[in-house]
Amino acid sequence: MKYIISVLLLIVSQMTNAASAFNIKPSAELVTPILPGLKIPDATLLTKVGVKTQLSQLLKNKPTVLVVYRGGWCPFCSRQLMGLQQLAPQLQQLGLQVLAVSPEQPQELQKNTENTLYQLLSDSDLSFSQNLGLAFYLDDKTAQIYRNKLGVNFVDFDGQEKVALPVPAVFLVDTQAMVHFQYTNPNYKVRLSNDVLLSAAKQMMQDLK
Template sequence: MSVKQASAEYKATVQEKLGEKFNIIAGDMENVRASGAIDGALMNGQSAPDFTLPDAFGKQVSLKALLAKGPVVISFYRGEWCPFCNLELRGLQEALPNIEALGATLIAISPEKPDHGIVATEKSKLTFPVLSDFGNAVARQFGIVFQVGNELQAFSKNVFKNDIALRNGEDSYELPVPATYVIDTAGVICFTHVDVDYMIGRAEPDEVVAALASLK
């Protein structure tokens, strides 16, 4: 089953469970889309900013060092609390042998503190680095940061018992729009997938593999 199919099925379950309250989530996505928050997102042909971030276990991971070995796939995700992000991460894990066979490295980035990166790694049995981007510093350089609306903040805390300020270690209530990038060894972006619809607007791992194959 594709990531989008699995995500669509889970979305239907959430929608049925929440009923009219689902409109709070859907409305916030539309507000982000209308705000133009990601109009400046980096796209194909642009250079990716260099960065160094800690992984879940404290090791510093540098984009420049990774690119010295081959292309890099970056998956920006909202947090291990997001079931749709977990579906995507698991899909990428399944595709990892094909990604590595093409000489590429896969990394995932979220604004969560490293201990939540450990949870994400263990929960989805991930064997690629999960990096912690405090304050969305790197995501901001990629132009994909938005702020969660006040209504959804309250809904998330009261209904889902999820306070992203505690998880992220700062109270901006900002998140990255889920985004997938493939960066070639020259540091140039050659595949971009950025979509405000964090439920079903995800890149398929097969698309990522195809983008890497086209570099050969």
């Protein structure tokens, strides 16, 4: 009986992580993220407690630092989020809010208890990352290593189960959802520095006056 329950839980877990593929590139180097001057597409995201929320409504509140990251299981993402926590008071003083989106399920976002200054959101079906042009398939070797990590999405592609993730990215967006600054790097180990982000944020707020 315990074996049957374990198998059922595994199946449910995989179904929960299943994502539909409509814009997933073969590699991180081939992603085509939204550029400055274009608008961030609306998305239905989930809060940490699983409540659906429209991104467009959040963006209307105030100019936004929109961060897309791989998941709390990624040490480089965790380091980036810690940096955001330190920078958030200065960004808020400038008049910006910070939203951080990952493919992780809401219950995984709840494990990030250190974040108190910005909002974590779940793109658990990877649709937002695909609309942003950030989603890509992991190569088979890397996928084999990652496939047991929570928050990593499994995609049914031509009858085969593949693993997909977003390339980490940072967007500076105004209240009309227009992108003023964008940073992406196929090398997930290289992230935007706080100094550059703060400088870009100051420039955007100056331009919006």
